[in-house]
Amino acid sequence: MALIILSLTTGAVLIRIVANPLSNVFQKQLTQRSAEPLFVISATYGFLGLACLVVWPQLRFEGLSIVFWQSILLAGLLAMVGNVFLVKALQIGDLSVLGPINAYKSIVGILIGIFLLNEVPGWWGLAGIVLIVGGSYLVVNQSDQHTGFSWALFQRPEIKLRLTALVFSAIDGAFLKKAILLSTPTIAFFYWCVFGFIFTLIWILLTMRRQWRHQTKLLVSHKFTFIGLLVAVGVTQMTSNLALAQLPVGYALALFQLSALISVLFGYQFFREQDIGRKLTGALIMTTGAILIALLG
Numbered sequence: 647m648a649l650i651i652l653s654l655t656t657g658a659v660l661i662r663i664v665a666n667p668l669s670n671v672f673q674k675q676l677t678q679r680s681a682e683p684l685f686v687i688s689a690t691y692g693f694l695g696l697a698c699l700v701v702w703p704q705l706r707f708e709g710l711s712i713v714f715w716q717s718i719l720l721a722g723l724l725a726m727v728g729n730v731f732l733v734k735a736l737q738i739g740d741l742s743v744l745g746p747i748n749a750y751k752s753i754v755g756i757l758i759g760i761f762l763l764n765e766v767p768g769w770w771g772l773a774g775i776v777l778i779v780g781g782s783y784l785v786v787n788q789s790d791q792h793t794g795f796s797w798a799l800f801q802r803p804e805i806k807l808r809l810t811a812l813v814f815s816a817i818d819g820a821f822l823k824k825a826i827l828l829s830t831p832t833i834a835f836f837y838w839c840v841f842g843f844i845f846t847l848i849w850i851l852l853t854m855r856r857q858w859r860h861q862t863k864l865l866v867s868h869k870f871t872f873i874g875l876l877v878a879v880g881v882t883q884m885t886s887n888l889a890l891a892q893l894p895v896g897y898a899l900a901l902f903q904l905s906a907l908i909s910v911l912f913g914y915q916f917f918r919e920q921d922i923g924r925k926l927t928g929a930l931i932m933t934t935g936a937i938l939i940a941l942l943g
Contacts, residue, residue, distance in 0.1 A: 654888065654892075655888065655889055655892045655893060658885040658886075658888040658889045659885070659889050659898070659901050659902070661881060661885045662881075662882055662885035662886055662889065662902060662905070663901075663902065663904045663905040663908060664905070664908055665878050665881040665882040665885065666878075666882045666902070666905045667741070667745055667905050667908040667909040667912050668874075668878045668912070669875060669878035669879045669882050670732075670736055670741055670744075670745065670909065670912070671741065671878075671912050671916050672871055672872075672874045672875035672878055673686060673732075673733045673736050673875060674736040674737070674741055674916075674917070675868075675871050675916070676865070676868060676871055676872065676875065677733060677734075677736060677737035678737075679864065679868055679871075680864060681861065681864055681865065681868075682854065682857065682861055683730050683733035683734045683736075683737060684730050684846060684849055684850060684853070684854065685850065685854065685857070685858065685861040685865075686733055686865075686875070687726065687729045687730050687733060687842070687846055688842075688843060688846035688847060688849075688850055689865055689872070690875060690876060690879050691726075691839045691840075691842035691843035691846060692839075692843045692847075693876055694839045694876060694879065694880050694883075695836065695839035695840050695843055697876075697880065698832075698835065698836040698839060699836075702832055702836070705832070705833060705836055710828070710829055710833075711828055713824070713828060714824075714825055714828040714829055717821045717822070717824040717825040717828065718821070718822075718825040718834060718837045718838065718841060719841055720818075720821045721818050721821040721822040721825055721834075721838060721841075722837065722838055722840070722841025722842050722844075722845060723841065723845055724814045724815070724817055724818035724821065725814070725815065725818045725822070725838060725842060726841075726842045726845045726846055727814045728810075728811045728812070728813075728814030728815040728818060729811070729815075729842075730846070730849075731807050731808070731810045731811035731814070732744075732807075732808065732811040732815075734807050735804045735805075735807035735808040735811060738803060738804045738807075739802075739803075739804025739805070739807075739808070740804075740913055740917070740919045741909055741910075741912055741913035741916075741917060741919065742785075742909060742910040742912075742913025742914065742917075742919040742921075742922060742925045743785055743786055743804070743805075743913075743919075743925065744804060744805075744808045744909070745905065745906050745908070745909020745910060745912075745913070745929070746781070746782070746785045746906040746909060746910065746925065746928060746929035746932050746933075747782060747785065747786070747805065747808045747809065747812070748808070748812055748902075748903060748905075748906060749778050749781070749782070749903045749906060749929075749932035749933060749935065749936045750778060750782070750809060750812055751812045751815065751816045751899055751903070751936075753775055753778060754812065754813055754816040754817075770938050771938070773935070773938055774934075774935040774936065774937075774938035775935065776935070777931050777932065777934055777935030777938065778931075778932045778935035778936060780931060781927075781928040781929065781930070781931030781932035781933075781934075781935060782928065782932055783928070784924050784925065784927055784928030784931065785924075785925050785928035785929060785932065786802075786805060786928075816899065819890065819895050819898075819899060820895055822834060822838065822886075822887070822890060823890045823891075823895050825837070825838075826887055826890055826891050827891070831884065831887035831888050831890075831891050832884075832887075834887055835883055835884055835887050838883065886898075886902070889901070889902075899936075900936045900937050901937075903932070903933045903936040903937070904933055906929040906932060906933050907926065907929050907930065907933065909929070910922060910925045910926050910929050911926075913925075
């Protein structure tokens with residue numbers, strides 16, 4: 647039984663490593679065609695929630711604890727904000743840069759542990775931080791620049807948006823895991839979609855009331871790209887839930903960072919982004935740092 651669970655968890659992680667960068671490809675393609683990030687995320691939540699009701703009619707709506715509702719509500723809110731910032735970053739930045747930057751999520755986890763749990767990282771954890779920061783220099787710095795490391799690199803709008811997104815998603819992971827443990831990965835997935843849709847709908851009503859018709863027509867005109875996005879996001883989140891159900895949050899988040907390498911390759915394949923060799927090297931260094939933090943930090 648334990649071997650089966652391990653195999654399912656490993657399979658979920660491997661599928662997630664490919665599905666997540668693929669969802670970023672579809673998101674970037676839609677925003678390049680004038681789709682608004684907020685509307686893309688809202689439509690994704692809404693259709694995935696409907697798909698859950700069709701595919702899983704046995705979904706449970708009663709008997710869930712107050713702690714579950716609190717956890718999934720916070721997870722939905724944090725995930726929604728993080729996803730909107732992520733898609734906005736993809737709209738203006740390179741996938742081959744923004745994918746590897748997600749490795750900073752491990753550093754966010756360390757900082758949360760220091761201030762909230764008094765968990766001080768060991769030498770391996772510090773080595774992981776150094777690798778992530780050093781690797782990010784190779785990923786973020788442009789080939790025509792010959793300056794040394796500078797925090798000014800992280801003042802670029804797309805980098806700031808991506809870092810903000812990963813902070814929200816790192817915290818979201820902790821609440822989502824609690825919700826999963828108090829229900830099932832499927833139930834948590836459904837309510838993650840429901841609350842995400844409710845929050846984005848409110849946001850749209852406040853800020854985009856005059857644009858929703860145009861945005862709806864745009865998604866319909868690019869329906870195959872949007873369907874691809876729905877499948878990729880659905881697979882990404884469901885496999886994330888399955889992995890979180892069996893693995894510690896930090897361990898799972900570190901393993902997810904292997905998708906950084908796929909993001910760089912997809913950036914070249916779909917958008918012809920440049921300096922792929924240097925970015926692959928940086929992504930590999932950052933991924934190594936994230937795994938050091940999770941396994942040995």
